[in-house]
Amino acid sequence: MEFSYKDKGNYFRGLLILIGKDNIIVKEEKEKVLEIAHGLGFNSKFCDDAVNEYLENNYIDMNPPKFSSANIANSFLEEAINLSLVDRNFHVEELKWLQKVAEINEVNFEWLDQKIQEKVKESLFDENIV
16 A cells, blocks of 8 residues: 555554543553554654654644545554554543544444454454554
8 A cells, every 4th residue: 555645644643643632642552653653664763752742742733634545544543443452441532533534534434333343352352452
Protein backbone atom coordinates (compact mmCIF):
# COMPACT_ATOMS: atom_id res chain seq x y z
CA MET A 1 0.00 0.00 0.00
CA GLU A 2 1.42 3.38 -1.05
CA PHE A 3 1.26 6.25 1.45
CA SER A 4 1.64 9.86 0.40
CA TYR A 5 3.54 12.21 2.72
CA LYS A 6 0.21 13.71 3.75
CA ASP A 7 -1.17 10.27 4.60
CA LYS A 8 1.95 9.44 6.61
CA GLY A 9 1.64 12.68 8.56
CA ASN A 10 -2.07 12.14 9.17
CA TYR A 11 -1.42 8.55 10.25
CA PHE A 12 1.15 9.60 12.84
CA ARG A 13 -0.91 12.59 14.01
CA GLY A 14 -3.99 10.38 14.28
CA LEU A 15 -2.17 7.88 16.47
CA LEU A 16 -0.85 10.68 18.69
CA ILE A 17 -4.34 12.05 19.16
CA LEU A 18 -5.66 8.58 19.95
CA ILE A 19 -3.12 7.78 22.66
CA GLY A 20 -3.80 11.12 24.28
CA LYS A 21 -7.57 10.71 24.44
CA ASP A 22 -7.45 9.35 27.98
CA ASN A 23 -4.84 11.99 28.98
CA ILE A 24 -2.36 9.24 29.86
CA ILE A 25 0.33 7.87 27.57
CA VAL A 26 1.64 4.57 28.88
CA LYS A 27 5.03 3.14 27.94
CA GLU A 28 3.52 0.44 25.71
CA GLU A 29 1.47 3.00 23.75
CA LYS A 30 4.53 5.17 23.23
CA GLU A 31 6.61 2.20 22.07
CA LYS A 32 3.96 1.08 19.60
CA VAL A 33 3.47 4.57 18.16
CA LEU A 34 7.23 4.99 17.75
CA GLU A 35 7.45 1.59 16.03
CA ILE A 36 4.69 2.55 13.57
CA ALA A 37 6.21 6.00 12.96
CA HIS A 38 9.57 4.41 12.24
CA GLY A 39 7.86 2.12 9.72
CA LEU A 40 6.38 5.20 8.06
CA GLY A 41 9.89 6.64 7.68
CA PHE A 42 9.80 9.37 10.32
CA ASN A 43 12.91 10.54 12.17
CA SER A 44 13.16 8.79 15.54
CA LYS A 45 14.04 11.92 17.54
CA PHE A 46 11.20 13.91 15.97
CA CYS A 47 8.71 11.16 16.86
CA ASP A 48 10.07 10.68 20.36
CA ASP A 49 9.79 14.41 21.01
CA ALA A 50 6.29 14.53 19.52
CA VAL A 51 5.06 11.71 21.76
CA ASN A 52 6.78 13.06 24.88
CA GLU A 53 5.40 16.57 24.35
CA TYR A 54 1.99 15.65 22.95
CA LEU A 55 -0.13 16.21 26.06
CA GLU A 56 1.29 19.74 26.47
CA ASN A 57 1.22 20.66 22.76
CA ASN A 58 -1.69 23.01 22.03
CA TYR A 59 -0.86 23.35 18.34
CA ILE A 60 -1.73 19.90 17.02
CA ASP A 61 -4.70 19.77 14.68
CA MET A 62 -7.19 17.66 16.63
CA ASN A 63 -9.47 16.95 13.68
CA PRO A 64 -9.77 13.32 12.59
CA PRO A 65 -7.40 12.50 9.73
CA LYS A 66 -8.82 12.21 6.22
CA PHE A 67 -6.90 9.66 4.20
CA SER A 68 -6.51 9.45 0.43
CA SER A 69 -7.94 5.94 0.18
CA ALA A 70 -10.27 3.56 1.96
CA ASN A 71 -7.43 1.03 2.28
CA ILE A 72 -5.29 3.48 4.23
CA ALA A 73 -8.25 4.50 6.41
CA ASN A 74 -9.04 0.85 7.17
CA SER A 75 -5.39 0.11 7.93
CA PHE A 76 -5.25 3.11 10.26
CA LEU A 77 -8.43 2.09 12.07
CA GLU A 78 -7.28 -1.49 12.61
CA GLU A 79 -3.92 -0.32 13.93
CA ALA A 80 -5.62 2.31 16.08
CA ILE A 81 -7.95 -0.29 17.60
CA ASN A 82 -4.94 -2.42 18.52
CA LEU A 83 -3.23 0.62 19.97
CA SER A 84 -6.33 1.45 22.03
CA LEU A 85 -6.12 -1.97 23.63
CA VAL A 86 -2.43 -1.84 24.55
CA ASP A 87 -3.25 -0.53 28.02
CA ARG A 88 -6.14 -3.03 28.36
CA ASN A 89 -8.56 -0.12 28.71
CA PHE A 90 -10.61 0.86 25.65
CA HIS A 91 -11.51 4.36 26.79
CA VAL A 92 -14.86 5.78 25.65
CA GLU A 93 -13.11 8.87 24.23
CA GLU A 94 -10.91 6.62 22.10
CA LEU A 95 -14.01 4.87 20.76
CA LYS A 96 -15.77 8.16 19.96
CA TRP A 97 -12.72 9.44 18.18
CA LEU A 98 -12.34 6.27 16.09
CA GLN A 99 -15.98 6.66 15.07
CA LYS A 100 -15.22 10.22 13.91
CA VAL A 101 -12.26 8.95 11.89
CA ALA A 102 -14.48 6.29 10.32
CA GLU A 103 -17.15 8.87 9.52
CA ILE A 104 -14.83 11.36 7.84
CA ASN A 105 -13.29 8.55 5.79
CA GLU A 106 -16.68 7.06 4.90
CA VAL A 107 -15.89 3.74 6.57
CA ASN A 108 -18.91 1.64 7.37
CA PHE A 109 -19.70 1.74 11.11
CA GLU A 110 -20.69 -1.93 11.03
CA TRP A 111 -17.20 -2.79 9.73
CA LEU A 112 -15.64 -0.68 12.50
CA ASP A 113 -17.82 -2.27 15.17
CA GLN A 114 -16.97 -5.75 13.90
CA LYS A 115 -13.22 -4.98 13.96
CA ILE A 116 -13.46 -3.57 17.48
CA GLN A 117 -15.32 -6.66 18.70
CA GLU A 118 -12.76 -8.96 17.05
CA LYS A 119 -9.80 -7.11 18.55
CA VAL A 120 -11.36 -6.93 22.01
CA LYS A 121 -11.97 -10.71 21.94
CA GLU A 122 -8.40 -11.30 20.77
CA SER A 123 -7.04 -9.08 23.53
CA LEU A 124 -8.85 -11.12 26.15
CA PHE A 125 -6.85 -14.19 25.14
CA ASP A 126 -3.64 -12.68 23.84
CA GLU A 127 -1.06 -11.20 26.18
CA ASN A 128 0.47 -9.20 23.34
CA ILE A 129 -2.30 -7.79 21.12
CA VAL A 130 -0.04 -5.57 19.03
